[in-house]
Amino acid sequence: MQLFVIYILALRWSRIQGQRTTDDCYPHETFMRGSNGDLMNQVQSRFRRMSFDLRIMNEVAAQRCLASMETAMDKHIKGTAERLGNFEMGLTSLTEETTLRLEQISGEMGHDRTKGSAGDNGIPGSKATLPVPPVCFAGPFGGIGGSTLFDDFYVSMNGPITSILTKSDWFIDSIRVKYGTTWGPINGESTAPSSSVFDLRDGEVIKRVEMRKRLNGDENYVLCGLKFVTNQRSSAWHGSSSGSSDSASGGRLRHIAGKHGSYLDSITLYFDAC
Secondary structure (H helix, E strand, C coil), X not given: CHHHHHHHHHHXXXXXXXXXXXXXXXXXXXXXXXXXXXXXXXXXXXXXXXXXXXXXXXXXXXXXXXXXXXXXXXXXXXXXHHHHHHHHHHHHHHHHHHHHHHHXXXXXXXXXXXCCCHHHCCCCCCCCEXXXXXXXXXXXXXXXXXXXXXXXXXXXXXXXXXXXXXXXCCCEEEEEEEECCEECCCEECCCCCEEEEEECCCXXXXXXXXXXXXXXXXXXXXXXXXXXXECCCXXXXXXXXXXXXXXXXXXXXXXXXXXXXXXXXXXXXXXXXX
């Protein structure tokens, strides 16, 4: 019975192979009558040829798969190169716009742009440099908590400090500084009920900052009071005047940085000179 099944399978494969062209690598004669031993030899021969055909089919499929992968990779490489080219063009445009903006800010602040090189505090490869006055920082003052870092350096390029807005309750919840005519971001949460604003006059600069801090519910120090002393006057306390005290002074307060979470945890002060 098994021999009969094998015979039928081999015969079926022989008929399928008979449909191939004469360019095949071997002839496709039909099964010949003979003894069972001859029949088994013919069946085994057919199975060997079936295995050979399957290998050929697998090789063809693999070649097609490789060709498809190569085509996809070529498209991907071309697309990546195009995107990189667009990115480079955009970066060049952004650099030119930033340089132009720096020149405008320099003019607004009354600085003269002089020719120089990277050794003159300039940008390598640039034709002109913006003289940068010496800067020193004091701090951080307050505690070690806070989940968010902030730094007003970039927004401070819009001009000197012209106004400071704080919101407070038991602690300083947030602080926001105006540079020139541009408000910086709100650093902290702005949900406190009490707000304080200190507007600077023409020619007025902050020379000193007094600070107060106290422990919050997590036993971390948090800023609870700020007072600004200028070359003309002193502001009222923003928040509380009680608590552990700190202070810092310099030539002119240029911008602030620090950390905050629900409150203003710490602050770092950047002056023109210490």
